[in-house]
Amino acid sequence: MADWRRFFLRVVLLRKESDHRDAAEDDRSQPVLPELTEHRWTRHTEKLVETSMRTMARRLPSVIAQSARLAWRASRVDTSVAIGLNLLAGVFTAFGLLATTGVLTALFSAGPTPDRVRAALPSLALVAIAAALRAGLQAAAGWAQSRLEPQVERLVELRLYELTTAVELAALDDSEFLDDLQRARSRGMMSAPRVVTTAVDVLTGAVGVVAAAGTLGVLHPLLLPLLLLTALPEGWASIRAARMRYVTELALVGVARRKWILSDLMADRRHAAEIRSFTMRGFLLDEYDRVAAYQRGVELDLARRQTIARVYGDMMQGVATAGVYVALGLMLWDGAVPLAIAGTAVLAIRTGQTSLANLVFAVNRCYEEGLYFGDYLSFATQAEERVAARALPSQKAGTETAGTEAPAAALPDDFGKIVVEDVTFTYPGADSPSLRGISLELHRGEVIALVGENGSGKTTLAKIMAGLYDPDGGDVRWDGVSLREVDPRTLWERIAVIAQEYTHWPMTARQNITMGRVGADGASTETAVLAAARASGADEVVDGLAHGYDTLLDRRFQDGAELSGGQWQRLAVARGFYRDAPLLICDEPTAALDARAEHHLFERIRTHADGRTVLLITHRLASVRHADRIFVLDQGKVTEEGDHEHLMALGGLYAELYSLQARAYHAA
Secondary structure, three states: OHHHHHHHHHHHOOOOOHHHHHHHHHHOOOOOOHHHOOOHHHOOHHHHHHOOHHHHHHHHHHHHHHHHHHHHHHOHHHHHHHHHHHHHHHHHHHHHHHHHHHHHHHHHOOOOHHHHHHHHHHHHHHHHHHHHHHHHHHHHHHHHHHHHHHHHHHHHHHHHHHHHOOOOHHHHHOHHHHHHHHHHHHHHHHHHHHHHHHHHHHHHHHHHHHHHHHHHHHHOHHHHHHHHHHHHHHHHHHHHHHHHHHHHHHHOHHHHHHHHHHHHHHHOHHHHHHHHHOOOHHHHHHHHHHHHHHHHHHHHHHHHHHHHHHHHHHHHHHHHHHHHHHHHHHHHHHOOOOHHHHHHHHHHHHHHHHHHHHHHHHHHHHHHHHHHHHHHHHHHHHHHHHHHHHOOHHHOOOOOOOOOOOOOOOOOOOOOEEEEEEEEEOOOOOOOOOEEEEEEEEEOOOEEEEEOOOOOOHHHHHHHHOOOOOOOEEEEEEOOEEHHHOOHHHHHOOEEEEOOOOOOOOOEHHHHHHOOOOOOOHHHHHHHHHHHHHHHOHHHHHHOOOOHHHOEOOOOOOOOOOOOHHHHHHHHHHHHHHHOOOEEEEEOOOOOOOHHHHHHHHHHHHHHHOOOEEEEEOOOHHHHOOOOEEEEEEOOEEEEEEOHHHHHHHOOHHHHHHHHHHHHHHOO
């Protein structure tokens, strides 16, 4: 625990001063627990710690420009209102301060008190009107600003998910792309509305400072330095305290992640049975309390250090304020300013102090959020480049060649032959290829089986034939039309996939079958749903649900139901049958079924084939005996081809695997 604490205190207390840097160097040799190592989400910690006001001032304009463009796209009206009303509020701030001079001049003049009060009434009315208008304008600007946040949030979320659902599947196998996606989804996406809000806060603070400074400049030019003198200590304390908080929050990301994992384990129904059967309750509670206690200790230490920084700031501000009052007294003594102007100057300086402190804090926040919003923008740019690179020339609207390139090739509604020619493929980051020059043919109406040991490339080959991956080399053609020349969406409309890893969609049973594919005629859609359910055996599952096809298949919701693995698999088969496509790809469709259900399902697949082409991937070799042709894959290559009798006579890998499985059933 001591090693753990020393490491994190080194991260949290990291500062620019040499004495703290030396202490950090001493602790670097301490062992580190996995959950406390620096996470990719903390990549900007060092930038924030080392950031100076000069660096912020240099980079801040680009951050504000980015936030302005985002806000403008989200809502032009709300953006204009928020900016315009804040500027107008600044005008009335300055007007109110200047009107205060008239009040003080009248009150400090010679004569009876009632006369002086009556003389001050017009200026008092102006001050009251200015204050009321300023408050109303700021409230309206705040309302527009609060309206911007959900609109910006919707905009960035929609853009992110438009990209994640459009990039090629290989991108989601790329660890660097996934890291960028995680940063964009977590801190980056959350920072988008924040960077807009803090940018408006920067504007508000700047307007307040300009209003106060302008008032002092009108009253007397020598009063301007006094504003800076009193505001700098508070600004310094605000920056230091805020930076301490940012660094601590970022350093605790690993701890927060650990707490979230533990809380999910203890609160999620999926883990409840194992927690009880393995009596893990005490262990998990102790782990959670250990991490929470550490987090509490770090946060208490943060509160102590922030308090010290603020005390230093208040002390320096007290000294600066005393200096200001001395300077004002000397100016009054010398006759440089009248008493009324000095009084107004005090009010203007106090107003400027508050605005400058707010400005410094907003600049710090805006800069930090801008760093993480930059992660979002960087990912969006990268993803858009990937989408554009995959798009066909006819789809690249807005380019110079748009409209001049040949349109996408037309894919036949059905096919006579699918040819896979010399296809190679390597997953991103992999050391060796998954497919090594594979060639084969599928003819309409055939049942083709792909078999082989784990890692032989069966599923990868099926995904390439389904247009989910682009091969690194070679080609796949439908009746001579290369899949590289067609819009992938037209291909996916002609393919039905029963996947090995299917999703338990938290939707109704009907929606789990139709998958959003509903025709204009509701009656024909319902007929197709019932036919697909009967063909897959899912109708027996639905018959046992409280609300039939309208039952929500997620127990986390009211009246929701949960299915067994085999029941879910029948629904997955039903959605494949419902699609009624010329090519049906079945990737381990019986993994969760018992022997009887497995036999019935393969019978149904053969019945459903009836004129369709079926590509069957399975380890259950007894199920492929009746396939028209079987392709045996080994280490990314087709090593054997033929029907069951031919391959058994060949005595190769297929015969060996089939005999092993058959021997297991006959062992007594």
